[in-house]
Amino acid sequence: MVKTADVISASGFARMPFRIVPPTDMDHIIWAGDRSIIDALLFAAKSPREDELATSELVVIWGDYGSGKTNALKYLSKELRKAGALVAYIPRPAITDKPMWSLIVREVFSACFLREDVVRRLTRLKNWVGQEALSRVNEEHSGDDPQKLMSQKQSEIFSEILPEKPGFVEFLMDLVANKSGDQNWKFLTGSMTPKESGAIAGKYGISSEGMGSDHGATELLAYFVRVMTHTVSSPPGSDVVYLLFDECEGLNDLSPAGTQSILIGLRDLFNLATEHLFLALALTASDASELWGVFDEPLMHRLSRRPIAVPQLDPSEAKAFMLDIMGQNRKPNYQGAPEWPFSEDGLDAFVNSCPAPLTPRKLLVSAQRCVFQKYAAQVVQGTPVQAADVSDFADWGMGA
């Protein structure tokens, strides 16, 4: 039995290159092959920034199973986080037995956003509010109690930031100041009894439904986006808030009530947060007309970009993908041929023998079995996988 580590070493790799990165692993995501898809996504993702168009975006990305949609969303997450943005990657809409929109919103706060990160981002706004209130107090020179006046000025600023619900700004500022322990964070994550939630809602004048209803959850998430991206402090907590939903085809497996709850939630959120929000929905579909079967018409009418297709690869694109993925996983100072552990004709034969549809997932799984199982001993001995080796490729079930 040949050890994987020996094959990695003999192949000139620093790590296993033919890997399907698990959903939880964001750090090891790379982009290989044609960049037009990721460039289109990155372009759309920048658009809701204040220094661009600012208008919120609703984008759909679709393609065959294994075509790289998840990788695209995760790579996008990685790049956006690197640029300092607040990103939630939601692996699938069916997060519970009875999925409802309000549960997904709670999941965004409890599993996708980190409390410390949210606090750090909002600290800038809190500091700005404090300075601005102080400067207004000083300008006024009234004989009123300075504490009371300061409080009045802060409330005035809260109303300017979020006129419909100034109490929610105060709620977030108290979250930053940790005034009520972690009660305010618990409110957002839905981990409170209805009575406790009601008390918090009453204190800040927030909808008493809180996170307990779809409507309340949508409203709170939209307000959160607006405060987080508010531009009075420089820089804002995040230029844009990104919500990336993967495997949306799963919406069809839910009960009609669950599906409707989520579709209406997405639609209402997009209506409420008209600026600085980026929503991306990825789904497996064999053609674009299937989008009509997964999303409802009102949501389709809100798409802000043409759906981005992740197409199957042709053999030349598949070869470029393989070369790129191997190249990005080489040991430093690797001097060998770019095709190694395949010969040049071996790599050509490999991609040409892989049964359609040619997708990155299928190439990775097939290459793993080819190099790390069937021809592992041969590669360790220094002989590449050649065209003749993969001539019976389809017969040994590699493409499945």
Added chain:
Amino acid sequence: MLTKPFGSEPSDISVIPRFKVLGGEELRSLISTWLDRPGLAEVFLASLTVDASLVMNRQDLLTKLETRGGTVNTTLIVSRMGLSDRPSSRRWRDLAALSSAGVRVYICSQLHAKLFLFKEQEKVCWAIGSSNLTRFGLASNEETNIRGFHTADYVIFRQFAQSLLDKSEPLSKESFQRSDRTW
């Protein structure tokens, strides 16, 4: 400002296709999937004839329709042309079984349309084409069908379905008797 890359054009949903061409096997898969959907509220099937033993996702069509017929508003129209057979034949027996299970079975004398409609609370699916609900139509024949999920299209086909229903008669003892006389 950003330089616009390929594929990032502003949305124009009119460019998103609303239907797809399906062969018989793909249509079978579509019908089978929709018959399994938990939120299914209404089914309308029109076919020259029905092969009730047709296997759809490990279950025969008859069983599937029988199962859903009791809980989902299911209508099936078949042609008398496809039933020129003795009332004791398998096809008549199948129709009687479906009818007993709650499927509203209708006979249309000159029906040649193939129309398959599915409706959930907020979602729809329609398919039309050349396939009958038979093993040949949904497996071995070269067939052309189209399917879509757009409500506006569904509404048109649902109206057409109603016009077919208006020209049909419910399966009844008289249908059997008339068939016997025809024979």
